[in-house]
Amino acid sequence: MKNIIEINNLSKYFILHTQGGVNIPVLEAVSLAASGGECVAIVGSSGAGKSTLLKCLYANYRAQAGSVRVRHRDGWVDMARAHPREILDVRRHTMGYVSQFLRAIPRVPAIDIVMAPLLATGTEPDKARVMAQALFERLNIAPRLWHLPPATFSGGEQQRINIARAFAPQPAVLLLDEPTAALDEANRNAVVELVREALRRGALLVGIFHDHAVRSAVATRIFQLRPAGVPL
């Protein structure tokens, strides 16, 4: 299969100007290529830069060097250099991201949060509602919560809203940062099923899975990250 992402010699460090300009190297010349139908599990010690790598892929963080190319609309977009409008277009149509924490929007009900990415890509409202509800049912979100804003939900409920929102539009690339961290076994299994389904339709998943059982259930490949500055 052809590659969907190609990361080449990606380097990322943080210069903390408020801390006297200290430089924190995180990623050094990281390269990774992956194609549809793969689930790449990023592993590495705490602080190795796993979340940073996903954030560079999503262009939430900037890269200092290297390229982060994503196949989008019959071409390649380098997320490290693309114009903000192009990055937003990639996020809308090609790439979903499950962050570790849901950033709840005040006053917006859970169902609207999950429908929003569907509506943004042209799905009819009635169809979008049915799709959102089906995901809620699979993820065991109680119907009494559907029309409430998630700000007051439990950690696990918020995480499942987050997962539903990212999976709903069936993007070609899904980035998952510890998607099952706050979930019980039944819900972990529901997420495993969603991941497998996405793989079957040819999506690429890149994820961080601390839970060994989940990782071995979904990963088709392990990508080992070593802390910057530590020799192989």
Added chain:
Amino acid sequence: MMTETPLLEIQNLGYRYGQRAACVDISFDLFPGEVLAVVGESGSGKTTLLRCISGQLRPDTGQVLFQTRASETVDVWAISESARRWLTRTDWGFVHQNPRDGLRADVSAGANIGERLMAIGARHYGNIREEATAWMNKVELDTARIDESPSAFSGGMQQRLQIARNLVSRPRLVFMDEPTAGLDVSVQARLLDLLRGLACDLGLAAVIVTHDLAVARLLAHRTLVMNAGRVVEAGLTDQVLDDPQHPYTQLLVSSALPA
């Protein structure tokens, strides 16, 4: 989609009050449907920039180019005063920080909304009143109060009325100066939610000046950071807030409450 021309293009804009430079060499563009936040501390030049680009304050240097409905590019400060005034009534809206600066106190709430329609040629009283009522509904104001003076409204209600007055003429670009400042937190949240929905539904482009990073996070696709009259950092809003590069932006983000 990526080849669209910008709605607004600012080139090397500069403005000084006597010896004090308030805006220095500012350039950026804004595309249709895009929301841009301008953040920075008090006195950094945000309001001055907004007034220069919205036809209220003539910049000393630089250009403000705007693409009209007819797809013509006009140089906002090279056209006649009356052409500029026409733009401010039709294609543009301006939401002031203080609703009193954006509302007329001597006429009713309904007339405040209807006035913009009349300015662009609407004459039929029944239609104007109907539109005004519809817009009061959209901004969640009680339509039974259509004949009351805006001074009888609370601050948050006045701000919503000001938004209705601006949007009734279907502008394509709205300028807002601290639209939520001075309001209760709960009223702010409601107003932000309203603005987010309207910007989405109407495909509005907007430039929003705010000192509140949470407002930028919620509403803006892109964010410009101003410091001492200059744009020190610009980019995708979540990138600027989560991975700030400039020392000033890092200071701003680290001193703010979590956004």
